[in-house]
Amino acid sequence: MPERNWAGNVRYAAARRHRPSSVDELRRLVAGSERVRAVGSGHSFNRFGDTVGDLVSLAGLPPTVEVDPRRRRVTVAAAVRYGDLATQLHAAGYALPTMASLPHISVAGAVATATHGSGNDIGNLATAVAALELVTADGDLLTVRREADGDRFAGMVVGLGALGVVTRVTLDVVPAFDVRQYVRLDLPRPALDEAFASAYSVSLFTDWRGGRIGQVWRKQLADAPPPAADWLGTTAAAGPVHPVPGMPTENCTAQLGEPGPWHDRLPHFRLGFTPSSGDELQSEYHLPRAAAAEALAALDPVAERIAEVLQVCELRTVAADELWLSPQYRRDSLAVHFTWVDDADAVAPVLAEVEGRLAPFTPRPHWGKVFTLDPAAVAAAYPRHADFLALLREADPAGKFRTPLLDRYFPRD
Numbered sequence: 001m002p003e004r005n006w007a008g009n010v011r012y013a014a015a016r017r018h019r020p021s022s023v024d025e026l027r028r029l030v031a032g033s034e035r036v037r038a039v040g041s042g043h044s045f046n047r048f049g050d051t052v053g054d055l056v057s058l059a060g061l062p063p064t065v066e067v068d069p070r071r072r073r074v075t076v077a078a079a080v081r082y083g084d085l086a087t088q089l090h091a092a093g094y095a096l097p098t099m100a101s102l103p104h105i106s107v108a109g110a111v112a113t114a115t116h117g118s119g120n121d122i123g124n125l126a127t128a129v130a131a132l133e134l135v136t137a138d139g140d141l142l143t144v145r146r147e148a149d150g151d152r153f154a155g156m157v158v159g160l161g162a163l164g165v166v167t168r169v170t171l172d173v174v175p176a177f178d179v180r181q182y183v184r185l186d187l188p189r190p191a192l193d194e195a196f197a198s199a200y201s202v203s204l205f206t207d208w209r210g211g212r213i214g215q216v217w218r219k220q221l222a223d224a225p226p227p228a229a230d231w232l233g234t235t236a237a238a239g240p241v242h243p244v245p246g247m248p249t250e251n252c253t254a255q256l257g258e259p260g261p262w263h264d265r266l267p268h269f270r271l272g273f274t275p276s277s278g279d280e281l282q283s284e285y286h287l288p289r290a291a292a293a294e295a296l297a298a299l300d301p302v303a304e305r306i307a308e309v310l311q312v313c314e315l316r317t318v319a320a321d322e323l324w325l326s327p328q329y330r331r332d333s334l335a336v337h338f339t340w341v342d343d344a345d346a347v348a349p350v351l352a353e354v355e356g357r358l359a360p361f362t363p364r365p366h367w368g369k370v371f372t373l374d375p376a377a378v379a380a381a382y383p384r385h386a387d388f389l390a391l392l393r394e395a396d397p398a399g400k401f402r403t404p405l406l407d408r409y410f411p412r413d
């Protein structure tokens, strides 16, 4: 098990590391531990999952993927990577409605932090969850289901790893579909809403230099017509591009309108390309979509400062949902994502500036990335914060799954 997260900015503080090979072994481990946490593929950038006690990887459990065609669902082992799940689902004729930019992340880890792709009408990855199986603080095995557990279930799905160790996840699936990806260059910012509404899944990239949106990644259903030559005042990319100019394009999923399966177009990066470690930090804030233009304008005065420590900024949209800790809880959202240079000291003051300027828009942070928002502001931005606190108290009275960062944003009494 790695000593650090993928980006290398978190060295896990755990006293002990474990890789159980059965659920019973995991249950004994959790029951006997005072402080325990699951780790997925380690792609988060913060310390929500960083325990001082026992850190458990579920990668030693059988990587099962069981499709239920009758209910149009798949039940998958927690540590399976989305890319591997997608390949098997596609072979069975099914798809997930959305994927993150990187297919290398584990299902349970991504769901726990409400990881998302893009699409005005598409929810985050956690919204596909129909059931969770988890080992609770006392070592019991519990299954919670959307149909049977209602509002409580909605509180548990985006659980930040704080309610138990998830062993299996059941997801809704849809029939497999094909996608074509077109990259267009230099979108005028006033056309932002129209660009997002133009296709199944749209991502915009900007470097915050010159007020332009440098790239539009338009992922459209394969049978939709291609963008017109003068679409929204943009030009077509002449060849494949990487979101960060100068980086190798062979790592990216196929562009130029070549049709392909959903799982090989919705992520930006290919599963076959293995990112070893990332020289980057990431932050992301979710804002009301209706305030998109205003929120971006609020950042304009510090565009130069942002640009100095930025690799690239990505703008996406995510549909509203009912999951308590989802950044999209009852709010159609604009996701403003920053890939920063790998220099925490240089990034910190800019991050504070960005957070201050976005404050009027009640930003909700991505739970897997770097943020320093005031805990009271975060609590106020999540209408079900108090309910989640109550759930935490009930599910984990001794604080077995608690970590210092969780305590900061979800304080004990």
Ligand SMILES: Cc1cc2nc3c(=O)[nH]c(=O)nc-3n(C[C@H](O)[C@H](O)[C@H](O)COP(=O)(O)OP(=O)(O)OC[C@H]3O[C@@H](n4cnc5c(N)ncnc54)[C@H](O)[C@@H]3O)c2cc1C
Binding pocket: 006, 037, 038, 039, 040, 041, 042, 043, 044, 045, 048, 049, 050, 058, 078, 079, 099, 100, 101, 102, 105, 106, 107, 108, 109, 110, 111, 112, 113, 114, 115, 116, 117, 160, 161, 162, 164, 165, 166, 167, 278, 366, 367, 368, 369
């Ligand atoms: C290059 C890169 C690209 C990314 N792209 C996107 C993107 O497109 N969209 C987006 O929204 N995010 C994106 N992310 C963020 C990433 O999706 C999240 O940080 C996600 O949580 C990573 O999953 P993981 O398996 O690595 O989780 P980890 O970092 O290992 O863990 C995250 C949290 O989940 C908990 N957890 C893990 N496994 C379990 C389990 N079995 N049971 C209970 N809790 C568990 C951990 O305790 C921890 O609190 C990206 C990250 C990177 C590095």
